[in-house]
Amino acid sequence: MAKNVLVTGGAGFIGSNFVRYLLETEPQVQVFTLDLLTYAGSRENLKDLPDPARHTFIKGDICDASLLSGIFNQYEIDTVVHFAAESHVDRSITGPEAFVRTNVNGTFELLQAARKAWLHEKPPLDEPVRFHHVSTDEVFGSLGPGDPPFTETTPYSPRSPYSASKAASDHLVRAYFHTYHLPVTISNCSNNYGPYQFPEKLIPLIIFNALNGKDLPVYGDGQQVRDWLYVADHCEAIWQVVKRGKTGETYNIGGGNQPTNLEIVQTLCAILDELRPNSPHRPHAGLIRFVADRPGHDRRYAMNIGKIERELGWRPKENLASGLRKTVQWYLEHTGWIESIRQGSDLTGWMEKNYANRGGNA
Ligand code: NAD
Ligand code: DAU
DSSP: OOOEEEEETTTSHHHHHHHHHHHHHOTTOEEEEEEOOOTTOOGGGGTTOSSGGGEEEEEOOTTOHHHHHHHHHHHTOOEEEEOOSOOOHHHHHHOTHHHIIIIIIIHHHHHHHHHIIIIISSSOOSSOOEEEEEEEGGGGOOOOTTOOOBOTTSOOOOOSHHHHHHHHHHHHHHHHHHHHOOOEEEEEEOEEESTTOOTTSHHHHHHHHHHTTOOEEEETTSOOBOOEEEHHHHHHHHHHHHHHSOTTOEEEEOOOOOOBHHHHHHHHHHHHHHHOTTOTTOSGGGGEEEEOOOTTOOOBOOBOOHHHHHHHOOOOSSOHHHHHHHHHHHHHHTHHHHHHHHHTSSHHHHHHHHHHHTTOOO
16 A cells, blocks of 8 residues: 655646645555646645645656655655656647656656665565556557547557657656566556646636637647546546556546547637626637647547556546536636746746747737
């Protein structure tokens, strides 16, 4: 049973939801968040935690081998849930270096630290140990309209610097299992949405811009398809894999839906029209602008989640309609969070650069 869990990237979107989930559901667990607090991470995401006495925050870099070694030893870490990464595809196109550094080199250093602490140092921990790597469906590439969804055996075909760096890290994790018998699991998940998502990503960006009467930028023709998963469902799936998944195995996780980006944006606009009947920007869909496409934009992702359903009994609880409504409500109730996140990051500069390049002005 896990006792001391190291959550890397725990001040980011999914990581902070996961830290909350763990503190709420596992009363025996101590949680250690390691996060560099890049532009995408914030202590704001870890405010008002349930049972905060069981949570320790460490500011630091997963590329720092001596820091990692100290953390494993001092806190007797028996479980790693590895979220820390550069996560935004658009940023990987304009600045790929950071993606290779953190996603590839950082994962390598973390694997080395776990290997040293768990397989080499004496005495070995009494409890079973587990290194769980959080990855993405983007490693599988892009599907055509009639192609079947990705399974765990779909060949890797990453097409952006982001997905290539995640694919490299997945391969390293598997190599440590086969070569050194490090007890690992991997999950590849589709697009997440929900509370605390950094507002450069499609869903929080659209909500924020619509509320403020700004353009809603849709890349290309808006007919790209994603499979969307509510973040709480992802957290539950990851923990099931950590607790009950088979060592050395990979599990696909997804929401089982196939909307186009344009449908997502239109749905968010309709929810905002209803929840903000007095908005001067109604109908919000009037703010939609088609802008230049993302280079190498993957057309369609879809996940086959049969394995995790069969083997671990997990399936998503939230459907897309209820999840989007909950998400819009959360952002409407947390406008202070958005403001502090925007002020504490490079978001304004990034948006100007990204959308000017695309012929938009978000
Ligand atoms: P995010 O960008 O919101 O958070 C990443 C966190 O990692 C931030 O808190 C950041 O400060 C931290 N970090 C970055 N570099 C670091 C370093 N060198 N050392 C320590 N901390 C560092 O990302 P997210 O959307 O929460 O994604 C988390 C993980 O889940 C990533 O590995 C991503 O590839 C994966 N994933 C994301 C999605 C999604 O839809 N968001 C879907 C599937 C998989
Ligand atoms: O599929 C899982 C991946 O989902 C994760 O691995 C990534 O970390 C995460 O960022 C996400 O990647 P996407 O590129 O799919 O997410 P993003 O929110 O950037 O974009 C979603 C879709 O919307 C994508 O097809 C691009 C499009 N888009 C995005 C933005 C920011 C727009 O049309 N307009 C926009 O302004």
